[in-house]
Amino acid sequence: MKKYPFILALALGTISCNENASIHVEEISPAKTTDYEHIGDSLTTNAQAVLLSNVAGAIQNGGFAHAVDFCNLRATLLTDSLSSESYTISRISEKNRNPKNAASEMELNILQNFTADNNHTLVENNGKHVYYKAIRIGMPTCLKCHGTSETLDTEASKMISDRYPNDKATGYKEGDLRGAWKVVFNY
Ligand code: HEC
Numbered sequence: 256m257k258k259y260p261f262i263l264a265l266a267l268g269t270i271s272c273n274e275n276a277s278i279h280v281e282e283i284s285p286a287k288t289t290d291y292e293h294i295g296d297s298l299t300t301n302a303q304a305v306l307l308s309n310v311a312g313a314i315q316n317g318g319f320a321h322a323v324d325f326c327n328l329r330a331t332l333l334t335d336s337l338s339s340e341s342y343t344i345s346r347i348s349e350k351n352r353n354p355k356n357a358a359s360e361m362e363l364n365i366l367q368n369f370t371a372d373n374n375h376t377l378v379e380n381n382g383k384h385v386y387y388k389a390i391r392i393g394m395p396t397c398l399k400c401h402g403t404s405e406t407l408d409t410e411a412s413k414m415i416s417d418r419y420p421n422d423k424a425t426g427y428k429e430g431d432l433r434g435a436w437k438v439v440f441n442y
Contacts, residue, residue: 291440292377294342295386299436302337302344303390309333311396319399319411326400327418331355341441346390348434352415352424356434362387369432386438392431401427 313325331345331353338344347358349366358366365376365387374389392398398406400415401424415422427433 288377291384291386292375294440295377295438296375296388298337298342298344298438299386299388302334302436305337306330306333314396319408320414323400323411323414323418343439343441345437345439346434347387347437348424350423350426351434352419352422354421358434362435362437366432366435369435384440386440387435389435390433392427392429392433395429397433398427398429401425401433403428 309329310322310326313322334344334346346356347362347366348356349358349363351357361378361380365378366389368376369389375387377384377386379385392401395406399408400411401407403426406428407425412425415425424433
């Protein structure tokens with residue numbers, strides 16, 4: 256059984272079999288929205304923690320340039336490995352480093368509407384629910400690989416130009432919006 260009906264069954268307490276199906280749809284839609292947001296939030300919080308601990312480990316093992324190499328090889332693999340049949344987790348940005356992470360027109364709009372108080376949203380796109388949560392430059396470490404000439408690590412910077420010739424993801428300062436987590440629900 257997929258997670259979604261299971262969670263809904265929990266949220267609603269019980270689902271009776273002899274009720275009219277259309278009434279069910281009416282009844283479940285508010286719970287559905289809350290569930291997608293709730294699940295999206297916990298999935299992205301976890302993904303962020305996993306990615307951060309991996310990057311921190313790579314920095315500790317070999318410094319910032321080595322960690323760039325690590326991210327180059329592993330970031331997408333990691334987010335893919337956290338995905339499942341029921342949802343796909345990825346990251347998007349207006350100023351993306353990995354070409355695969357470029358925000359679409361619709362997503363640029365979402366990013367532009369994020370504020371300090373409004374940092375996530377749930378939309379429907381091509382019949383699927385998609386959850387987005389803002390990613391900010393939350394600590395000075397981010398600036399070693401996403402900052403300005405004053406804050407960027409020199410060796411990391413060289414490695415970034417080498418691995419990502421079309422990199423747009425520099426020039427940030429602490430607190431800036433860097434992009435967003437994206438969870439596409441397949442149910
Ligand atoms: C060691 C260097 C390094 C550090 C430190 C670092 N990043 Fe990155 N970041 C990268 C690389 C390399 C990529 C591209 C990964 C890929 O190929 O998928 C990336 C990609 C991203 C992306 C995906 C969008 C894109 O541009 O492709 C986001 C969002 C992001 N980083 C946010 C952060 C935040 C927030 C921090 C601080 C908590 C941080 N990064 C720290 C190197 C780094």
